[in-house]
Structure formats: structure tokens, C-alpha cells
Amino acid sequence: xxxxxxxxxxxxxxxxxxxxxxxxxxxxxxxxxxxxxxxxxxxxxxxxxxxxxxxxxxxxxxxxxxxxxxxxxxxxxxxxxxxxxxxxxxxxxxxxxxxxxxxxxxxxxxxxxxxxxxxxxxxxxxxxxxxxxxxxxxxxxxxxxxxxxxxxxxxxxxxxxxxxxxxxxxxxxxxxxxxxxxxxxxxxxxxxxxxxxxxxxxxxxxxxxxxxxxxxxxxxxxxxxxxxxxxxxxxxxxxxxxxxxxxxxxxxxxxxxxxxxxxxxxxxxxxxxxxxxxxxxxxxxxxxxxxxxxxxxxxxxxxxxxxxxxxxxxxxxxxxxxxxxxxxxxxxxxxxxxxxxxxxxxxxxxxxxxxxxxxxxxxxxxxxxxxxxxxxxxxxxxxxxxxxxxxxxxxxxxxxxxxxxxxxxxxxxxxxxxxxxxxxxxxxxxxxxxxxxxxxxxxxxxxxxxxxxxxxxxxxxxxxxxxxxxxxxxxxxxxxxxxxxxxxxxxxxxxxxxxxxxxxxxxxxxxxxxxxxxxxxxxxxxxxxxxxxxxxxxxxxxxxxxxxxxxxxxxxxxxxxxxxxxxxxxx
Amino acid sequence: xxxxxxxxxxxxxxxxxxxxxxxxxxxxxxxxxxxxxxxxxxxxxxxxxxxxxxxxxxxxxxxxxxxxxxxxxxxxxxxxxxxxxxxxxxxxxxxxxxxxxxxxxxxxxxxxxxxxxxxxxxxxxxxxxxxxxxxxxxxxxxxxxxxxxxxxxxxxxxxxxxxxxxxxxxxxxxxxxxxxxxxxxxxxxxxxxxxxxxxxxxxxxxxxxxxxxxxxxxxxxxxxxxxxxxxxxxxxxxxxxxxxxxxxxxxxxxxxxxxxxxxxxxxxxxxxxxxxxxxxxxxxx
Numbered sequence: 001x002x003x004x005x006x007x008x009x010x011x012x013x014x015x016x017x018x019x020x021x022x023x024x025x026x027x028x029x030x031x032x033x034x035x036x037x038x039x040x041x042x043x044x045x046x047x048x049x050x051x052x053x054x055x056x057x058x059x060x061x062x063x064x065x066x067x068x069x070x071x072x073x074x075x076x077x078x079x080x081x082x083x084x085x086x087x088x089x090x091x092x093x094x095x096x097x098x099x100x101x102x103x104x105x106x107x108x109x110x111x112x113x114x115x116x117x118x119x120x121x122x123x124x125x126x127x128x129x130x131x132x133x134x135x136x137x138x139x140x141x142x143x144x145x146x147x148x149x150x151x152x153x154x155x156x157x158x159x160x161x162x163x164x165x166x167x168x169x170x171x172x173x174x175x176x177x178x179x180x181x182x183x184x185x186x187x188x189x190x191x192x193x194x195x196x197x198x199x200x201x202x203x204x205x206x207x208x209x210x211x212x213x214x215x216x217x218x219x220x221x222x223x224x225x226x227x228x229x230x231x232x233x234x235x236x237x238x239x240x241x242x243x244x245x246x247x248x249x250x251x252x253x254x255x256x257x258x259x260x261x262x263x264x265x266x267x268x269x270x271x272x273x274x275x276x277x278x279x280x281x282x283x284x285x286x287x288x289x290x291x292x293x294x295x296x297x298x299x300x301x302x303x304x305x306x307x308x309x310x311x312x313x314x315x316x317x318x319x320x321x322x323x324x325x326x327x328x329x330x331x332x333x334x335x336x337x338x339x340x341x342x343x344x345x346x347x348x349x350x351x352x353x354x355x356x357x358x359x360x361x362x363x364x365x366x367x368x369x370x371x372x373x374x375x376x377x378x379x380x381x382x383x384x385x386x387x388x389x390x391x392x393x394x395x396x397x398x399x400x401x402x403x404x405x406x407x408x409x410x411x412x413x414x415x416x417x418x419x420x421x422x423x424x425x426x427x428x429x430x431x432x433x434x435x436x437x438x439x440x441x442x443x444x445x446x447x448x449x450x451x452x453x454x455x456x457x458x459x460x461x462x463x464x465x466x467x468x469x470x471x472x473x474x475x476x477x478x479x480x481x482x483x484x485x486x487x488x489x490x491x492x493x494x495x496x497x498x499x500x501x502x503x504x505x506x507x508x509x510x511x512x513x514x515x516x517x518x519x520x521x522x523x524x525x526x527x528x529x530x531x532x533x534x535x536x537x538x539x540x541x542x543x544x545x546x547x548x549x550x551x552x553x554x555x556x557x558x559x560x561x562x563x564x565x566x567x568x569x570x571x
Numbered sequence: 572x573x574x575x576x577x578x579x580x581x582x583x584x585x586x587x588x589x590x591x592x593x594x595x596x597x598x599x600x601x602x603x604x605x606x607x608x609x610x611x612x613x614x615x616x617x618x619x620x621x622x623x624x625x626x627x628x629x630x631x632x633x634x635x636x637x638x639x640x641x642x643x644x645x646x647x648x649x650x651x652x653x654x655x656x657x658x659x660x661x662x663x664x665x666x667x668x669x670x671x672x673x674x675x676x677x678x679x680x681x682x683x684x685x686x687x688x689x690x691x692x693x694x695x696x697x698x699x700x701x702x703x704x705x706x707x708x709x710x711x712x713x714x715x716x717x718x719x720x721x722x723x724x725x726x727x728x729x730x731x732x733x734x735x736x737x738x739x740x741x742x743x744x745x746x747x748x749x750x751x752x753x754x755x756x757x758x759x760x761x762x763x764x765x766x767x768x769x770x771x772x773x774x775x776x777x778x779x780x781x782x783x784x785x786x787x788x789x790x791x792x793x794x795x796x797x798x799x800x801x802x803x804x805x806x807x808x809x810x811x812x813x814x815x816x817x818x819x820x821x822x823x824x825x826x827x828x829x830x831x832x833x834x835x836x837x838x839x840x841x842x843x844x845x846x847x848x849x850x851x852x853x854x855x856x
Binding site for chain 2: 096097098185213215224225226227230231232233234235236237238239240241264265267275311314396397398
């Protein structure tokens with residue numbers, strides 16, 4: 001089936017690209033066109049490593065993995081077309097094995113003028129913050145929920161943007177057929193009121209309002225359950241709709257944005273087939289001026305997983321996107337416990353202050369000092385029983401009730417962090433970070449019964465510029481925790497010869513692991529060479545297991561040991 | 572301007588389409604008792620399980636497998652086949668016969684039913700003409716004999732296979748159509764089709780003698796999901812017609828081709844060892 005799909009797909013693409021020049025030539029639009037693209041190849045050679053539990057029998061001959069893609073885009077005036085080729089031969093360790101294979105999962109043709117933008121084929125789209133619809137690709141996560149169908153974006157009047165789309169979503173290499181997943185329809189309207197209303201034309205207060213409507217049609221299969229030896233059938237909706245309203249107001253240095261989304265009954269494997277309506281709320285208030293930025297955000301997510309397949313449990317086929325309200329850390333030890341959004345319910349807040357202590361002041365020093373303080377806290381929802389007889393989250397019921405401001409007692413994640421950056425002189429720059437986090441490993445990673453991890457992390461990041469092109473960077477990280485795998489220390493040394501060469505040596509040492517055998521060093525060495533737009537990097541070493549998260553969406557990365565080669569270029 | 576009007580029209584059509592097709596509001600009760608779903612036992616088909624004991628160095632086995640295959644063509648989905656590789660002829664040997672298709676379950680069945688010569692089969696693990704282990708000539712009349720009896724149960728299978736982790740979970744609903752006494756167990760086995768591996772052969776009508784090197788082994792027993800003798804259904808309680816019992820089990824698939832694998836589930840009477848109903852479903856539906 002996969003092969004037939006790929007063959008059909010490839011034939012379509014081939015026809016498209018054979019026909020374009022002929023069609024174009026007849027209208028003379030081939031003249032002046034341009035072709036752009038980019039490529040990336042990520043490959044790894046795997047070694048067995050008894051300490052990591054990777055034996056030859058686990059590798060089972062699969063000692064090599066490769067993920068690769070190439071985008072080729074043709075544009076000519078208002079017209080554009082493109083394809084993306086992908087190959088997973090086989091997929092790198094940690095990527096879904098359903099990606100194994102190669103083909104063209106993404107192609108499109110598009111015509112865009114000042115007033116209208118029509119796309120046929122595959123496309124990515126986002127309505128507002130994505131609470132009811134967002135399709136995107138994240139290569140590092142192996143997630144791609146692109147639509148295949150048609151989309152129209154129109155600007156009928158100044159300040160008004162209307163979007164309409166119909167399509168099915170990508171599911172690895174599986175073609176859409178026989179209602180094997182839903183068909184998504186979406187409409188979005190956005191009004192920039194300063195352009196639409198004369199009274200606001202000259203106003204310094206800028207107001208945008210928008211609304212979205214999305215519906216997923218999935219021909220549901222019969223689903224039954226046996227309770228007390230009696231067979232019941234779920235009354236399942238074929239069409240599940242969600243809608244949202246949003247607003248953004250800004251005046252000079254202050255910006256306020258908010259969105260509220262509502263989803264009608266959507267029993268699914270994700271929510272244990274409960275019939276409660278879903279809702280999501282997001283608000284963001286920020287103030288910024290030179291040297292100071294303040295941001296505060298709040299959100300509530302309640303039964304808001306929205307997928308185009310009722311039975312899907314993996315990250316695939318998400319129609320919407322629930323943004324995380326926590327800082328995405330970059331230092332490696334701070335990424336050991338990353339937060340993943342809980343679509344079935346959570347309430348969170350985040351606050352952040354960025355302040356630059358002025359230069360040439362007592363505290364700021366000669367070049368000024370940047371200070372960033374961030375705090376986030378995510379809790380469960382307070383859920384109450386629908387009735388005395390029905391337990392919370394019972395399948396085939398409304399599941400639970402929860403007031404809009406009802407915060408649950410279970411803490412999912414809490415993170416307080418401070419970062420200070422200071423340039424000491426022309427050669428030295430120092431960054432100091434302190435992170436104090438609480439992480440509910442039971443909820444986020446499904447480690448049932450394990451106590452919350454309380455970790456404190458300190459980071460020293462020093463950059464020494466030897467001269468105009470040569471620099472050295474040293475990073476030391478220390479993590480203290482009494483839970484999970486215990487304490488870690490990590491050190492890294494980088495040598496950079498701009499703009500072409502890069503070398504690094506790194507070791508993460510889990511010296512506090514409660515299991516004596518697992519007090520391991522995760523060492524790696526790497527170098528990279530860059531010339532113009534082409535980058536080649538090689539690294540060798542151990543990779544620790546863990547969650548890799550981008551934007552609150554996570555992928556489990558297994559431990560590995562081996563040689564990695566990455567090649568990327570564009571034209 | 573034309574394009575602008577065109578796009579607005581398209582959006583208007585989409586909008587109207589969206590509104591009318593948008594949403595199904597479901598009101599309680601969300602679970603509805605299945606009406607009239609206790610079928611008449613006379614209308615439900617009894618299915619038969621043929622467990623053929625074989626081995627890759629057994630020269631007579633391809634002929635018997637052909638008999639089983641032909642019976643499968645006659646009875647279609649009423650006959651479900653398992654090839655149990657067990658005994659001396661299934662042992663891996665040097666040269667071309669290094670594969671080992673033996674399983675713990677196969678070995679256990681082989682020992683329990685006292686099988687010492689091959690090819691031989693169990694048909695629903697029932698006696699026919701005074702014997703439970705039957706040579707190929709008796710398979711068809713034994714099947715015919717069983718098919719004349721009305722079914723005692725219906726098995727409904729709902730499997731969930733995660734292709735990424737190879738985890739397979741199975742929900743089995745057994746609906747009894749008659750009042751029954753005794754203890755019944757539910758067993759779930761996995762078989763794999765289309766394994767190409769050498770097989771000894773003495774029948775030139777089937778293939779090269781003495782060894783068919785690219786022999787396609789079908790219905791090869793890969794193991795039991797919930798042990799050889801399965802899980803209890805009623806634990807000795809009397810079964811009344813119309814009762815439905817639900818069992819769940821799960822496993823992680825071995826290094827097999829998932830799309831060639833099937834789950835075979837059957838209800839067995841613990842006292843008599845007889846199989847009263849059997850059902851089959853692909854691992855990848």
C-alpha cells in the first residue's frame with residue numbers, strides 16, 4: 001500500500017514538473033523564474049555499548065540510520081511550486097519506524113497576488129495562536145502534520161484577511177483512503193481594525209480581532225464496550241468542530257493578546273472517550289522599552305486534544321497546537337526535565353523580566369549587564385464528578401466538570417530561573433545561570449508513582465575572544481537532585497575559528513546515579529566545517545536517553561553511542 | 572478584481588459547506604445498549620481450528636500442508652489454520668535447515684497431546700473416530716462433523732498495534748449463545764505467513780525434491796500471547812445465554828513482519844480441551 005501510494009505520488013509530482021514548463025512556456029511565464037532549495041542529511045553509525053544496555057542483538061544489524069530531506073522551490077512572479085523529498089533509511093534511533101522509506105510527502109503549487117493566495121497540494125497553516133488549527137513541521141522531532149488539499153487566503157479589503165482550507169493531514173507515508181483519517185475544514189477571519197474603522201485610523205492604539213472555525217469529519221467506526229456483561233455502543237460524532245476568538249491590542253510599549261477556543265464533544269483515545277466539551281484560554285501581556293522587557297502569560301487547557309483520527313495516541317495528526325508556557329532551556333542539563341503540554345488539562349502562568357543594567361554604572365560595568373528572570377508554574381485542573389455514580393474521567397460519560405478558574409492540586413511543573421550576561425572587556429564575556437525546577441515525572445513522562453523531581457542547576461558560560469576570528473568557549477553545568485538519576489555535572493570546551501571551523505569536546509557525568517553501574521560519562525567530540533551555505537559536522541560519542549522537546553511537543557530519544565555526520569546546504 | 576471576487580466566492584462556499592457539515596452534538600446517553608445483538612445460535616457459524624504439527628525436515632509435511640491449504644479454500648473463513656513446528660523434524664540442523672520455528676507453546680502442545688509422528692493435526696482438539704490426533708485423511712470429515720453443530724459463542728476482536736513500539740494489545744469479547752457449564756479459557760496465539768525458508772519434500776507435484784529451498788511457510792505459530800492454555804473466562808461459574816465476557820491481553824511482537832502476522836483467538840473447554848469457537852484477525856488491520 002505504501003509503495004503504491006508513493007508510486008502514485010511520485011507520478012503526480014513528475015507530471016506536475018513535466019507539465020509546468022509546457023504550461024508556463026505557452027504563457028511565457030517561465031522567463032525570469034528562479035529555483036531555490038535546501039538539503040540536509042543527518043546520519044549516525046551506531047555502536048553497541050553494554051553500559052547503556054545497547055547490545056549487538058538490540059542493534060540487530062541496524063548499525064546505521066539516516067534522515068534526509070531536500071526542498072526544491074520554483075518561483076516565477078506570482079506563481080510558485082515546490083517539492084520536498086524525504087528519506088529515512090532506516091530512521092535514526094528514536095524516530096518513529098513508520099517513517100522508514102523514501103518518497104515525496106510534500107508538493108505544492110501556489111498562485112499569489114496582492115489580493116489572493118491559492119495553494120493546491122500540501123501546505124502549512126496556523127489560525128491565531130494555533131489553539132484550533134496549526135500544521136507545521138519540526139524536523140528534529142520527526143513531526144509533520146501538513147495538510148494535503150486546497151487553501152485560499154484572501155485580502156478582500158485593506159485590513160481584512162480571510163482564510164479557508166480543506167485537507168487531510170500527513171500520517172507518515174500512509175495515503176488517505178477509505179476514511180482512514182479525518183478531513184479537516186477550516187475558516188479564519190482576521191480584522192485589523194485600524195484599517196477597517198475610520199475612527200481608529202490615526203489611533204496609536206492598534207487593535208486586531210480574529211475568529212476561527214474548524215471542523216474535522218471522520219467516518220467513525222463502531223466502538224463498543226462491555227459493562228456488567230452488557231454490550232454498549234458509543235454514540236460517536238462524525239463531525240467534531242472547534243472555534244476560537246482572539247484579540248490583540250497594543251499601544252506604544254504595551255501589548256496585550258488573548259485567545260479563547262472551544263471544542264464540541266470529541267470522545268477519543270486521548271481523553272478516554274469522554275464527551276465533555278473542550279476549552280483553551282491563552283493571554284499574554286507585555287511591556288517593552290529599551291533595556292527593559294516584562295512579560296506575563298496565563299493559560300488554561302481543558303480537554304483540548306484535537307486530532308484528525310479518533311484512535312490516535314502518538315504526536316501525529318494533531319489539528320491544533322497548545323503552546324507551552326515555560327522557558328525552553330538551551331543548556332543540556334537543563335533539558336533533562338523538559339515540560340510537555342498536557343492536552344487533557346492544565347493551568348499555567350509565566351512571568352519574565354529582562355533588564356539591562358546600564359553600562360558605565362556601578363552594577364552594570366563598562367558594557368552593561370543583562371539580567372533575565374523567568375518563572376513558570378503549571379498545575380492540573382481541579383476536576384469534579386459529574387454525579388455521585390460516575391467516576392472522574394469515566395469513559396462514555398461527560399467525564400468531569402471543572403470551573404474555569406479551578407486550579408488542581410497536582411503540580412506538573414515549576415521553574416524559576418535567573419540568567420545574567422556580562423561583557424567584561426573586549427575579550428571576555430560571562431553568562432551565569434541558576435535554574436530551580438520541579439518536574440512531575442509521573443505525569444509528564446508516565447513514570448507511574450515516581451516522586452516529583454526537584455532539580456537545581458547552575459551554569460557558568462565563559463567566552464574568550466582570542467582575536468577577530470578565534471574564540472574559546474567553556475561551559476560548566478552542575479545539577480543537584482535527589483530524585484530520578486541523581487546529580488550530574490557537565491563540561492564543554494569549544495574552539496571556534498570563524499567563519500569556517502568549529503571544534504568541541506564535551507562530557508556529561510551522571511556521578512549521582514543511585515545505581516552504581518549507571519554512573520556513566522556521556523562524552524562526545526565534534527567538529528564542523530562551514531563554507532558559504534554548506535555545513536558539515538561530525539561528532540562521536542554517547543547520547544543520553546531523554547525527552548527532546550520543541551515547543552512543548554516531545555520525542556523520546558533513546559540512549560545511543562556512535563558516529564554522527566550531518567550535512568546541510570542551500571541554493 | 573476578478574480574482575478577488577472568485578476568492579470571496581470560494582470562501583463563501585467553504586463557509587456554507589462548513590456550517591452545514593460542521594458539528595455533531597451528542598446528547599446523553601452516550602452509551603447505548605446494543606439492541607437485539609444476541610443472535611440466533613442457528614445463524615452464527617461455528618468455526619474450526621486446524622493445528623497442523625510439522626517440521627522443516629519432514630518430507631511428508633508439504634503434502635499435508637497442501638491438504639490443509641485446499642481445505643482452507645473450501646471452507647474459507649470457517650477454517651483457521653496453524654502450523655505448529657515441533658518435534659524432531661522441527662529441530663534446527665546444519666546446512667540449509669538452520670531456522671528454528673519451534674516455540675514454547677508448540678513444544679508444550681506437542682508434549683501434552685503426545686504427538687510423535689508427523690504430519691498430524693488437531694481439529695478443534697476434539698476426538699474424531701476415537702482419536703484427537705488426526706492424519707490428513709481424517710481432517711475433512713472431522714471438520715464436516717463439527718460444522719454441523721450450532722455455534723456456542725461469538726468472538727469479537729479489537730486489536731491495537733503500535734507499529735513504532737511493536738506493542739500489540741487485544742480486547743476480546745466472548746458472547747455466549749447457549750447456557751453452558753464448565754470452565755472456559757480464552758487463548759490468543761500469533762501466527763506469521765509467508766516465511767521463505769527451506770523445506771524437505773518428497774512430492775514432485777509440489778516442488779523440487781528432496782528440498783524446496785524457497786518454500787513459503789504459512790500460518791507458522793510464533794507463540795501465545797496469554798500462555799498456551801490462556802486466561803480464564805468464567806472461572807467455573809455457570810454461563811447463561813447472552814452473557815458477554817471481556818478479556819484483554821498484550822504482547823510485544825518479535826522480530827517478525829507485522830503485516831504478515833495474525834492473531835488467532837479461541838475459546839477452550841478446560842475439562843475436555845475442546846475448542847468451541849475460534850476467530851482470526853490481522854495484526855495490522
